[in-house]
Every structure is written in C-alpha cells, then in structure tokens.
Amino acid sequence: MAPLQKIIFVGKTGSGKSTLCNMLVQGDLQKKNAREVSDNAAGVSCDIQLVQGRQWSACDTVGLGELQAKGAGVVDPALELLASALKAGQHGFHYIAFVVQKGRIAQENAELFDLFKATFVGAESNFVLIFTHCHSAKWIIDNQLTIKSVYGDLPIVHCDFPFNQENIDEGREKRVNSLSELERQLSVIQRSPVVPTLSRVLPPNPTPEQARVREEATRKFAISLGAFLEVGWCIFKTVMFFIQNF
Template sequence: MAPYEQFPNNKKIIFVGKMGTGKSSLTNMLVQGDLYTQNIREVSDSAASVTSEVKVVDGRNWTACDTVGLGEMQGKSNESADPAMRLLVRVLEEGQRGFHYIAYVIKQDRLQTKEHYELFELFKATFQGAEDNFILVVTHCPNPKWVTNNREIITQTFGNIPVVTCDFPFDADDISYRRQERLDSLPKFEAQLAALPRSPIVLKLSFKETATVVVQQKFTNSLEEFLRVGKSIVELVLSVLIPFLNVYSW
C-alpha cells in the first residue's frame, strides 16, 4: 500500500473509544473502501475481538489510526489512569503524525453510560490543546435524526463537539450481506467529515500530566459528591432533632 505522503488530498484521522464500538471497521472502510474476510485491521461482529495494539494504516485518501479500546488493558502501574491510553500516547509521540480529526467513537445503543463521561474526560485531558479537531463518531447509526433526538444527553456527556454518524453493517459469516448498504454509507460518512474542514495537529502529549489532571478531577468530583451527601444528612438530622430541642429548651 502506498505511503500516505503520495496522496495529495490525504486526510488523517485517529479513532479512540471503548472496545466493540467499531473503530477497526471505521479504519478498514476508510483505507480499503469495504470490509472483507481478511482486513487490514481485524474486525468482528461481536465485542469479543479486542484490538491489542495501536497501528496507523494508509489507503485511498486516508491515513487512519486504530487504537486499543479504552479500558481493555489492565495495568499494574499507578502512573496512568488507563494503560491503553499510555500505549496510544507512546505510538503518537514516536510517529509525530498530524491528525485532521481526533474522533471519540461510541456505538448508538451505548450512549447513556456514566463510563463514557469518565472516559471522555480522560480523552480530553490526553489530547489537551487539540480540541478544535475533536469529533464524536456514532456507529451503527443508520438514521442521522438520532443525533437530533438525543442532542441533550450528547451535549451533557460530550459537550458541543461535532457529531458524525455512520452504519457499516457487517456479518463475519457472510461478507456479501448488506454489502451495498456499506458501500452507500461510506461516501455519506466521508461527506460529513469533509463538511468539517480541519488543519492537521501534531499531538504532543504527556501521559503523566494527563493522568494527574484526570485523577485530580475525579477526586474533586468525589469530594463534591461527599459534601453534597453530607450536607443532606446533616439537614435530615437537624430536621429530626430541632423539634425535640424546642420542646426541651428552657
């Protein structure tokens, strides 16, 4: 496959997100144009297939970085909030590639989870300084109106970043199944990206600083929750005791 420098209109995108959200399928569709029995990046129609490495691949007019799913790797070090993100940072620092799009990927039916909020906080801290290139990619989403219908919770969880949708139906046992739908959906996906022109950003990341920011934020959130609950308990106790204090007061 030709190196990305040979494509004059080459766009570069990195996919980050949990296991089973479709990062590898997105990578294959952009660089190959379709999904096959043997792909550049292994894909599965279940969440059992786990990407265990970070790899940048080139094809068509795209350079795509497929990453280890957040939360997939169990680490023993306390330096990092997520070993998968630490691995990603190392690969990006070694490659020094610029990316037009830094995509956090979710699956349509997995939107309403607290875990997404926490992982996206880690995502933002890790890619601090590249916020202008952030996008949210929603996979397994054949109807773009889904974004409008779920705008409130999307904003609450991810803020006001651009949202791009796609649906690349795939059956590992029958790759021809709904193939035309896949082929039709690809240009629609690319058109949404083209409508969001971005200049490439070379990511300069430090995971130790990132981990510290995230840990501090989680501590702050926990403390605020503790104080809120504590205040409620105190108010409840006082509401019970005050009538007795009034009765027995001199």
C-alpha cells in the first residue's frame, strides 16, 4: 500500500478548503461528507480537523490567521489547535497549501498569506498555492503577474469541483476529472514531508497599501488641523483688534 500523502489547507473561509479535503479523501462529494462544507463560518471562529481516505491525510483549518489578518492585536487562537494538528502529523506534511478562490486575489488574502508564511516556519519548500473554482490554467496564466506580486514564486495548482446538493450526480464527471488533474499536478511537485516549526506570530508589519492608507489619513488630518489652526488664529486676531480699538 502506498504511504499516505499528507496535506494541510489554509485559506479564507469559503475558499474551498473543506471541498478539497472531501474530494481527496473520498474521491467525490456526497450529501454527507467527511468534512462539512459551508460557505461561511456561522458560529465557528476556529477549527482544525484531520480526515483520511484513499491515499490522503488532509488537515482542514477554519479561522487560522483570519482574526489577526483583520487587525486584532492578539495571538490567533486557532494556532493552539494547529499545534495539536502538527503533532498528529508528526512525520510531517508533503504539502502545505494556501487556498484561494479564483478571482479573489484581494488585499485581505495577501495579509493572511503573510501570516501563513510566518506561521509555517521551516516548511517553505513544501508550500503550494491552490486556486479553486478554476477549471483550467488559462486564468492563472492571464493573471500571473498579479499572482506573483502577492504570492511570489510558489508552485501553483488549480481545481474546480462543481456541486449541486439537490442533484449530486450533476457535475460528477467534471469533479472526478478535476480531481485526477489536481493529483497529477501535486505529484509533479511532490516533496519529502517536513515538520514546520509553529510560530506564534503577531500581526505583520503594515502592507504597502495599509501604509498608503495610513499616510493619506495622516495627511488629511494634518490639513484639517492646519485649517483649524488658521481659522482659530484669524478669530484670535479679530478679537484682539476689537479689544484694542473699542
């Protein structure tokens, strides 16, 4: 029997991490999956779950880094759960995947990606970027400069698993074919398993965009303050004029 391929998924809520887990360990999506799929984190702030099946051991994370990416100056509580997951995968992970939904190369994703890199210290060689809802490489090629500016030179794979809860047979062939292609892409970039050193990170330094916004806010404040002082000075001179002449 082939050894299990271990993969851990990190990304924004709704990016498709749970669907990836289910496809890898089940071979297809079902009405009741190994890992519950949801478009939001209703009532769930953080969660880590390890599921196994076929030749895969997949670790799904919910909420990892999102609290800090939103600017909270605290250590992410999901890191505590992640520490347990890393112990469960004590022999290391073959892939440490950052998951992004196609078309959402947003600033918040960039901030979360900074936390991702700072969290999985020593495992950089096993990083992989996965674009979901992406049935071909054309979109990636068309947007490669933007992708590289945010995520650097990470290996990139893509997948698309359309699913209709009311008719699970709909799209089955596309899902199975996309899974086969995903596994082929991952096999091409296969690495030896690594055990990352979990880093309890604080929020990253301001991104260029954050710095620009802060600088603009400071500039506007300075202009407002200057105008206020100028008006105040005019009022003061007027009052003094009346005091001296009447």
